[in-house]
Amino acid sequence: MTDDDSALIDEIRDGSERAFNVLIDRHQQAVRSFLRRLLADASDADDLAQETFMVAWTRPGSYRGDASVRSWLCAIAWRKARDAQRAWFRRRAREARWARDVEQIAVAPSPESAAVARALAALPIEQRAAVVLCLMQDFSHAEAAGILGAPLGTVKSHVARGKARLLGALGGQV
Amino acid sequence: MTENQTPDEARLVELLRSDLPPARDPLFRLDTLVRLERRRFRRQLAVALTFGAVSALRNLVSPLLARVTQTVSRAFVTW
Numbered sequence: 031m032t033d034d035d036s037a038l039i040d041e042i043r044d045g046s047e048r049a050f051n052v053l054i055d056r057h058q059q060a061v062r063s064f065l066r067r068l069l070a071d072a073s074d075a076d077d078l079a080q081e082t083f084m085v086a087w088t089r090p091g092s093y094r095g096d097a098s099v100r101s102w103l104c105a106i107a108w109r110k111a112r113d114a115q116r117a118w119f120r121r122r123a124r125e126a127r128w129a130r131d132v133e134q135i136a137v138a139p140s141p142e143s144a145a146v147a148r149a150l151a152a153l154p155i156e157q158r159a160a161v162v163l164c165l166m167q168d169f170s171h172a173e174a175a176g177i178l179g180a181p182l183g184t185v186k187s188h189v190a191r192g193k194a195r196l197l198g199a200l201g202g203q204v
Numbered sequence: 205m206t207e208n209q210t211p212d213e214a215r216l217v218e219l220l221r222s223d224l225p226p227a228r229d230p231l232f233r234l235d236t237l238v239r240l241e242r243r244r245f246r247r248q249l250a251v252a253l254t255f256g257a258v259s260a261l262r263n264l265v266s267p268l269l270a271r272v273t274q275t276v277s278r279a280f281v282t283w
Contacts, residue, residue: 047237051233051237054232054236055228058225058232058233059224059225059229062232063224076225079232080232083236084236087240142215142219143222146216146219150220165216166220166221193216196216197212197213197216201212
């Protein structure tokens with residue numbers, strides 16, 4: 031898959047839209063689910079996911095081949111999400127929407143998922159990203175550190191703390 | 205559940221992985237391609253407008269420049 035992906039990136043460098051289509055099909059789920067867990071609002075997350083693929087199309091040269099293409103895409107998505115969070119007004123609006131969405135989650139699937147969603151929302155965004163990458167997306171700590179551009183120790187600590195808080199929230203529901 | 209996971213951890217991972225976007229989503233791909241085309245169109249439009257504006261400006265300025273050049277050269281000849 032990784033070799034295949036690298037070949038896709040080479041084709042995208044040569045302007046192949048077919049390769050770009052395959053790249054989207056292959057990785058949209060990973061990128062969108064990562065962003066959805068980070069941002070809560072599904073349409074904002076999908077918007078940033080599309081922007082992520084735009085970067086993959088316009089700057090395929092930024093893929094250096096030292097990590098998987100999925101890692102590279104998640105790293106782009108992470109920078110997009112962090113930049114979006116940094117914009118003060120958008121963050122205010124998003125937090126308000128996030129609170130509303132979490133309330134909706136609380137009604138929708140199960141008390142357990144609602145509790146986990148609330149606990150996830152309460153984590154700082156770096157911690158949330160580390161937890162989602164390592165627990166949900168199966169990235170190793172080292173890969174997550176590469177994606178987030180953070181030291182390995184920091185990522186390990188984010189995952190441990192985040193997991194403890196989520197388990198605490200889950201324990202409260204059991 | 206992996207070997208090192210407690211049942212609670214396994215449940216947590218399961219909950220985190222619930223409600224994922226579909227593995228195949230042609231609509232998302234289409235939206236992304238539409239966005240790409242829109243961006244290309246905007247870029248081409250901006251280039252066309254810039255060229256248009258530059259040539260309009262040139263057409264506007266060149267008769268004036270020609271007149272100024274003529275006047276200056278005439279002044280030089282008289283002098």
